Amino acid sequence: MSGIEDIRKLSEAELKQDLRDESSWHYRYKDSCYIYIGGLHKKLTEGDIIIVFSQFGEPIDINLVRDSKTGESKGFCFLGYRNQKSTILAVDNMNGYKLLDKVLKVDHVLDYKAPLKKDSMGNFVEDKYEATGAEGKGIDNYFVTKSESILHKRYLKN
Template structure:
C-alpha cells in the first residue's frame, strides 16, 4: 500500500512526509487536503460554531460583588462570600526575619545557603537570585528565619565570613515597599 501525495500549491504541510501523508483537515466542512479552514468555500453554509465571547454577560450578583458596574476583575479571595483561610496568611513571607546575603560566587545555590545558615536556627525560606539566561547566581540572595534572634546570630557570625574564596556580606533585608 502506497500513501498518495496531495499537492496544494504553496502548501508544504500537505506534502508527503517520511511516515506517511500529512493531510490538513478543514474544521468547517471536514474535507482533507483540499483547502485551509480560513479559505473554506462552504464557510457561509456551515452551521454556526460556538464562538468565543469577548465580554461575558455579567450577572447582577457578580456586578454587586465586584463593587463596580464596569466588569473590573476581582480575585476569588476578595469576592463576596469568599472564605478567609489561614493558608493565604501562611504563604506570606515574614520580612522582619529576613537576611540579605551579598558577595558570594556565581556557583552558590540555595542548598549551599541552607547548609550554611541552618546551624543558626530554623530557616523558612532561601532564595538565590539567578540570571535567567546563564543560570548562574547574581551574587545576592535572601534567607528567612523563624526567629529574629536566630537571624541576628547568623548576621553576627557570617558577616565578613570567607565563603568560596569571597567575603560574605550579611545584613538585615530592607522590607519591600508595597
C-alpha cells in the first residue's frame, strides 16, 4: 500500500464485490495482529491512541515511535490487537480519518518486528522490548501517568 487512497479503493472495491475470507485483500494479513498508524499529531500519547483505537477491539501493545534524543513522537506507531479481526475494522474505518486536523494512514503490518537500536559499535541489535500497554509502561501497569498517580493517591487517602 503506497497511500491512504490506495487502501480506501481496495476496501471500497471489496465492499462492492462482497468479497470475504480468502478473497479479501485483508486475508494476506490473517496471521498479524498489528497495524501501522501514521499521520499522528505529535502531542498524542500512547494512551490517547489506545482510547481512539480501542473501539475496534482490545489493544495489547503499542509502540509509539519517538525521537531517541528528544523523546518527541515521530507521528507514527504500531498497535497490536488481541484479535486479528480488530485490525480489519481499524484499517477499514480509520484509514483517511481526520484526527486533530491530521489525516491518518492506517494499514496492516505483515510481519511486525521488535524495535532495533544501535550498539556501541554502530550495529543494529534487538532492543530489549516488552509489550508496552496503554502508557508505554507494560501491560497491566496502571497509574503510570502523573495525573493517574495523583488521582490514585487521593483515592487511597479517602
